[in-house]
Every structure is written in structure tokens, then in C-alpha cells.
Amino acid sequence: MYLPLAEVEISGWLLLAIGFCVGVLAGFFGIGGGFIVTPALNIFGFPMAYAIGTDLSQIMGNSIVATFKHRKLGNVDLRLGFFMIIGTAIGVEVGKEVVLYLEEIGKVGSVVRSIYILLLGGTGAYMLFDYWKFKKEEEAGEEKKVVTERVGSKLSEMVHRINLPPKVALPQSKIKSISLWAILLVGFITGFLAGFLGVGGGFIRMPAMIYALGVPTTIAIGTDLFEIIFSSAIGAFLYATEGRVEIVAAAVMVCGSAIGAQIGALATSYVRGMKIRFYFALTILFAAISVVMKQLAVSLSIPVLSTYAGYLILSVAGLMTLNITLSTAKGVIEERAVYPAVKRRLRILLATGGSHHALRAIRLGARLAKGYGAEVTLLVVKDPKEEIPVAEVQRSAGKVLKELGVKAELTVRHGNPAKEILKASKEYDLLVIGSHGTRSITEHLLGDNATHIVENMKTSTLVVKRKAEVTKILACVNLPRYREAVVRRAIELAKILNVPLEFLYVLPEPLIYPIRRLHLSSEEIMELYPEKREAAEEIIKLAKSEGVKASVKFREGIPEEEILLEKREIGADLVILGDSGWRGILGELIGSLSGHIVKHARVSVLVVHRKA
Amino acid sequence: MIGGFLETLAEISSENPTLYGLIVVAIILVEGLLLALFLELVFRILGIEVKEIPHH
Numbered sequence: 227m228y229l230p231l232a233e234v235e236i237s238g239w240l241l242l243a244i245g246f247c248v249g250v251l252a253g254f255f256g257i258g259g260g261f262i263v264t265p266a267l268n269i270f271g272f273p274m275a276y277a278i279g280t281d282l283s284q285i286m287g288n289s290i291v292a293t294f295k296h297r298k299l300g301n302v303d304l305r306l307g308f309f310m311i312i313g314t315a316i317g318v319e320v321g322k323e324v325v326l327y328l329e330e331i332g333k334v335g336s337v338v339r340s341i342y343i344l345l346l347g348g349t350g351a352y353m354l355f356d357y358w359k360f361k362k363e364e365e366a367g368e369e370k371k372v373v374t375e376r377v378g379s380k381l382s383e384m385v386h387r388i389n390l391p392p393k394v395a396l397p398q399s400k401i402k403s404i405s406l407w408a409i410l411l412v413g414f415i416t417g418f419l420a421g422f423l424g425v426g427g428g429f430i431r432m433p434a435m436i437y438a439l440g441v442p443t444t445i446a447i448g449t450d451l452f453e454i455i456f457s458s459a460i461g462a463f464l465y466a467t468e469g470r471v472e473i474v475a476a477a478v479m480v481c482g483s484a485i486g487a488q489i490g491a492l493a494t495s496y497v498r499g500m501k502i503r504f505y506f507a508l509t510i511l512f513a514a515i516s517v518v519m520k521q522l523a524v525s526l527s528i529p530v531l532s533t534y535a536g537y538l539i540l541s542v543a544g545l546m547t548l549n550i551t552l553s554t555a556k557g558v559i560e561e562r563a564v565y566p567a568v569k570r571r572l573r574i575l576l577a578t579g580g581s582h583h584a585l586r587a588i589r590l591g592a593r594l595a596k597g598y599g600a601e602v603t604l605l606v607v608k609d610p611k612e613e614i615p616v617a618e619v620q621r622s623a624g625k626v627l628k629e630l631g632v633k634a635e636l637t638v639r640h641g642n643p644a645k646e647i648l649k650a651s652k653e654y655d656l657l658v659i660g661s662h663g664t665r666s667i668t669e670h671l672l673g674d675n676a677t678h679i680v681e682n683m684k685t686s687t688l689v690v691k692r693k694a695e696v697t698k699i700l701a702c703v704n705l706p707r708y709r710e711a712v713v714r715r716a717i718e719l720a721k722i723l724n725v726p727l728e729f730l731y732v733l734p735e736p737l738i739y740p741i742r743r744l745h746l747s748s749e750e751i752m753e754l755y756p757e758k759r760e761a762a763e764e765i766i767k768l769a770k771s772e773g774v775k776a777s778v779k780f781r782e783g784i785p786e787e788e789i790l791l792e793k794r795e796i797g798a799d800l801v802i803l804g805d806s807g808w809r810g811i812l813g814e815l816i817g818s819l820s821g822h823i824v825k826h827a828r829v830s831v832l833v834v835h836r837k838a
Numbered sequence: 839m840i841g842g843f844l845e846t847l848a849e850i851s852s853e854n855p856t857l858y859g860l861i862v863v864a865i866i867l868v869e870g871l872l873l874a875l876f877l878e879l880v881f882r883i884l885g886i887e888v889k890e891i892p893h894h
Contacts, residue, residue, distance in 0.1 A: 230848045283866050290870030291877070298878075459863055466859035469851040473862050474844060477869055484873035488881060 229472045234271045238478050245284060245479030249486020250547040253292045254493050255506050256447030257428030258285040258454045261513050262543045263479070265536040272472075279465030280472045280479075286458040287480030292487035293451045299491065300653070301448025303398040306441065309406065311453055313413020314420070314427070318457070321421025338422065339521045345419065346514035349433050353507035382440030385412075399441045399449075400637065412438045420457070428454055429510055436503070443502055444494050486547070493554040505546060512542040572600035575654040575685075576634065577607065577647045578623055583660035587690035588623050590830065591658030592632040594688075597722030602627075602634035605650050607643040644675045644682075652684045661689050661824075681821040683805065686715070686835040689824050693799065696830070699727045700798035702789050703765070704819075709804075711834045713765055716802045719832070720774045727776040729765055730792050731758065732785040751780035786822045793827060802832045 228235050244266050248259035260281055267277035296302050328337055390405040416434050420427025428450050435446035465471050494502065516535040523531035576591040578584035588604070595602045604627070606619050620636060627634055639646040651657040661676035676689045701716035703709045713729070720727040733751060752759040762778035769776035781788040793801055805820050820833040851858040 228844075230844055231851060283862055286863070287866040287870040287873070290867065291874045294871075294874035294878070459867075462866065463859040463863050466851070466862040467855040469855060469858065471858075471862050473847060473865060476862070477865060480866060480869055481873065484870070484877055488877050492881075 227474070229475055231276065231469060231472050234276075234472075236270055236272075236475065240270065241475055241478040242482035245288070245482025245484075246486040247482075247543050247547045248284070248479075249288050249292070249483030249488075250490040250493075250550050251486075251509070251543060252285075252288050252428075252451065252483065253295065253487035253490020254447075254502065254550050255428070255490075255509070256292075256296075256432045256450040258289065258458060259428075259483075259543075260285060261429070262539055265516075266540055267475075269533065269536045269540070272475075275465070275468075275470045276472060279462070279468070279470035280476045282458050282461040282465055283471050283473065283476035284479040284483060286455060286462050287476070288483035288487055289451045289454040289458060291480075291484040292491055293448065293455060295488055295491035296444075296448030296451055296494075299444070299448065299494070300398075301444045301491075301494070302452050303396055303441070303445050303449045304452070305394070306396050306399055306409065306435075306439075306445075307449045307452040309394070309409045310413040310416075310431070310435075310449070311456055313410040313415075314417030314431070314453060314457065317414040317417020317419075318421035320414075321418040324418075325422055336521075339517060341419075341422070343514050343517050343521065345430065346510045346517065349429070350507045350509075350511035350514060352437075353433060353503050354511065357504040357507065381438055385438055386440060396441075399439070399445050401440060404439065409439065427457070429506075429513075432506070433503075447494065447502075489551055489554050493550045493557075505549070509542060509546055513539055572598045572656060573654045574598070574600045574602050574656045574658060575605055575647075575651050576602060576623070577605040577643075577650070577657060577659045578619060583690065583692075585622060585626060585660070586692075586694040587658050587660030587688075588626050589630070589694035590690045590696070591656075591688065592627050592630045592634075593694075594656070594658075594719065594722060595632050595634075596630055598718070600656075602632055603654070604634040604636050605647065606636070606638045607646045608638060608640045609643050644678045647675075647679055648682055648684055651679075651687070654685050657683070657685050657687045659687065659689055661691050677821055677825045680805075680824045680831075680833050683833065683835055686805075686833065688830065688832040690830045691828060693830075696723050696725055696800045698725055698796060698798045699723075699800045699802060700730055700789070700793050700796060701727060702730050702732065702785070702801065702803040704732050704785055704804070712802055712804050713768065715832065715834050717769050717772050717774050717776070719800070719802070720769070720776070721772055727769060727774055728792075728796055728798065729762070729776065729778040730789065731762070731778065731780045732788040733780060733782045748780040751782065785819055786826075789819075789823055790826060793829065799829045800832065801827055801829060802834065805833050805835050 227238050244263060248263050251257065251262065252259045260278075263281040263284060264274075264277045267280060268274055272280065293302060325338065385408045386401070386404055388405045388408050390407050392406050393403045394406050394409070395401065395403055412434050416427055416431045419430050431453065432446050432450045435441040435449065436443055441449070462471060462476075466473075516539040519531050519535035519538065523529055523535065572595075574591055574595045576588045576595075578588060592602070594600070604620075604623055606623075637650070639650060647657065647659065657679070659676055659679060680687055680689065696719075699716055699720050701712055703712055716727055716729070752762065758780065762780075765778055766776050779792065781792060789801065789803070792798075801823060803820055803823060820831075824831045824833065847858070847861070850861065
């Protein structure tokens, strides 16, 4: 296609390919990708000003798509993003002024390039070193083996300690309190460098958020992309008013980059934090080499070196794109092959305060996580009233996880255990907690943490009591709106744990006979209610199709009592039921079936939440 | 048709640069949003759902 503004003839497919390539990298690393597209367009005939203007427009579209995806993944911290934008905007202006001053004294070219090389090379080398250190620790078999990413650094700890009001909380980034000035300062410095170097600054901001602010890698990526939308939009507008944007070329590239960004963002689900940092470090190290080559091309007057520099960065981008795309494809294929029934990986939260029953919970939770291929997070809640050696808890939990070959991310919270666990569990599909199974008088009257959590739960909750081993499951299918979820979960668990399963249907007494019990057997109830027999047969058929040995039993009576009786009779050591409780004050007053079972059953109980 | 469109854009860019700037930003913004929604739908149809990642 012929582009009249830049007066260039270029293939639309080539533009699509460049867009795809940079989209994958942008979605994966949280960068705009200016250091790739601008030289690429320049190599293919765009004059430099048009290459920059068109690239900025492409970056804007690409960032919108990538941010949209990352927002869905929960990776965009809007609060942090807005604060950073303020600091960045001021920094860019100051950076530009410094460049203008250097231009006046005729030193802009060499100074900017040298700082660019130092920055790219330094950041890349440091991140590579950090990754190498992490790998060494992992190979040494320390407890960190269970942690897939190390969040924070000495620098971020120092930044968090700055006690300059106002202080803000960034719950999305898991930062409890940080001085607003620290965020503005980091934004300012990254903005200054971006303005000074004349780049978008994604490659500076992303690591700055990780190492200086202690933001998790994936959130740093998403938040950086969110910022890039604004910075690139301003840049695109300014270049367009100068007539330096080839809108059609930008629009075609955005189509390619949009698809690429989806794959890049998706890849962050399969390639974890430290590995992303490793790939990022490699990419920017090669970018540094490419800038060195450009510098040499100017100082040694060898123009061909500049072209080779462009080819080098394009080849690196191409190879990295291929690697990321293949990793994503591999991840999706493997996931589908192993867990065809589970469309997306389950997220399991293993909460512990460090006691023995909590370790039992971790053991059972880890077995389930392994079976589901779930993402696991280990939550250690440190109650300020109690002396909990977090490192010790982490080590013992790590041993259990390592033994079962399960990797987990680690998070530590401070405060009331029940409250903190409830808060954290919102983001997960299953919460696993431990409970000792025996009750003191106070607990009997007031309820313990486990009961409190179940009665206020935000997600399906498994309370593990006396033992981590399960030999038989009892699933209660009383509540119609939970029946499907309970049946599905019970079959999945029976399959993973390879144990028999019984479904129990308790008919409340008044339904059968309003005055007294008829003492009907399960068979008699089925005869009395043919539709219930059909439903039972359906459930057994479903379980059989999954290779699970299952039976269905009917009982009449008060559900709370009948469930506990049946559990005892068949020797079940895991009870599964739906969340039947009222919420709020009413819930506190009248309690719930699930709360009652958790309180009185001495075996593990899984309460399936309504969102399941 | 595309040629005519490109010519018109080239004319706008020289006659009214601010308008051209706004058109560029608006086109990219709308394109980005539509593509994001469209691809979300495509990925959902393909059954490739993204996972929300716990960040710690």
C-alpha cells in the first residue's frame, strides 16, 4: 500500500507482522515497544519523524487492548497508575527542558545515548543477576522453592519505610502503606528519564515499580500499560498535528498488535513473575547492544552498523515473540490435555497460622491443587496478639508443598486471622483452612475462627480437621440452587482423591409427614418420589462417566442431625454441602446449616459457595 | 475508495493539523476499544479464558 504522507510503499502484511510482534512483547512485558517499532519502520523506508509518530499512535492502540486484557486479569492498579501519571508528567517536562539545555551547549546526542546505554544495560544486567540469584536459591532447595516470585527488594523496603505523610494504601498491589511522595518521586524519575531519552519509558517504569515500589511483576506490567495509553495519546496527537502520523499504517499495526497483546497478556498466566523478568532483562540487554551499535555507527562513521542495529533488535523481538507465543500455546494445550473439564485454572488459597491442624489443611489442599492443576497461594496470617514465627511456618508449609510437588506463591498478612483470611479469599475459588476438631467451652459458645469464616465466607471453603487423608466423601444435595455445584465439586474431589462418594438427600420432616417421622427407608422415599429417584440415577450416571463410584441415599428428618448421623454411619471423613447461611446480623443470630456442620462434625467439611 | 480516504486525510493533515491530530487519536481509541472487545469475544468462543492471577 502507498502511504501519501510519508510517501512510502509498504506491504500491509509486513505492518501486521510488526504489530503482532510488538503486541506480544507489550502484553507480556508492559512496554510500549517504541524501541522496536521505530527502527523497524525506519528500516522499511519511513522517515524517522513519521516512524516515531506512527509508532506512538500504534502504541496507544496497542496499550488500550493490552490494558483491557490486563484489567480483566486484575493486573491494573488504577490508584497507583493515576499517582504515577502525575509524577511522570512533571518528570517528562523537566527531562525535556534538560535536553533542550544540552542541545544549546551541543552535547545532547552523546549524553542521551550514553545514559540510554547505561540505563538499558544496567537494568538488564541487574534483572538478570536477580534472576540468577533466585535460581541459585531455588536449586539450593531452600524453602523459597515453593515461591514462584520474590516481591520487593531492599530498595522497596526502604521506600516503604519513608514516613512522609500523606500515606496511601495500594490494596491491588498488596502495599499496605506507602508515602504518596515516594510514588510521585518514582513517577518523576521515570518520567524525567523518559522525557530526557525521548522514549515512552515503559522499560524504565516497569522495573522501577517492581524494585523501588515493591509492586508484583504482573501488576507493574498492567499499570505501566495503563500509563502508556495517556503518554502515547499525547505523543500521537502532537506528532499528528505536525502531519507525522500515517494513520492507516498505525491502524493496520494496531490490528496485529491487538492479537499479539492478547497472547502476550495471556502468556503472563503461564510464565510466572521471575521468568518474565528474565526475558525482559534479555530483551533490554540486546536493546542496549543495538544502541551501542548505533553510537558506534555515528562516532566511527560506519552507517551500515546502524542498519545492523535495527536488524538485531528486530531479530531479538521476533525470537522473543516466537518464544512467548509457543509458551502460551504449550500452556493452553497442556492445560487442556490434563484438565479438560476445567476451562481455567482454579485458584486455591491455603491459609495458615502455623499450627499442626493448619499443616494438615495444607497437605489436603495441596493434594487437591495438584489434582486440579490449580494456582496455589500460601497465606500466612500473623496475629499481632500471638507470637508466630513466620519463617518457621513458611518452612514447614514449604516442606509439605515440596513433598507433594506443588508450587505456591507466598503472602503474609497481619491482623485478625479470620478477618484477613476472609478478605484475602475473595480472589480465590477455594479456601482451605485448618481447625482442630475438638472444642473448648468458649469456642462451643462463641464459635471459632473456622465457623466464623464459613458463616461469612466469600468463596468455597474447605475446613480440614483431624486428618488430611480422605477415604469416603459424603455430599449433601439438599439445597436445589447448590445441587449442581455440590455434585460437580464432589465428583471432582472423589476423582482426585480416588475415593467412593455418597450423595445424601435429606427430606425435612414436614414435607413427608407434618406431625411425626415415618421412618421411611431410602428405597421407600425413592418409591414415594419417582422424580427424586430419576434425579438420583442421573447423578450416579454422571459420577460413573467420570469414573467415580457413587451412590445416593435419602433420609428424612432434620438436615443438621441427619447429615451428622449419616456421616457417622458410613464413616465419611469429608462432608460437602452448599452454603445455606444467612448473612450479616441475621446470620449471626440464627446460624446456618453449613456453620452447624462445620461446628459439630469432627471431620473435614467443604462448603460450596454460591459463586461456584 | 481507500485511496480517496487516504487523500482526504492527507488534505486534512495539511489544512487543519489539530483536526487531524484529534482524528488520529479518536480513530486509534475507537479501534483499540473495539478490537479489545472483539478479541475478548473470540478468545471466549475459543474457550481460552484468561486467569486472574493472585499477586503476592
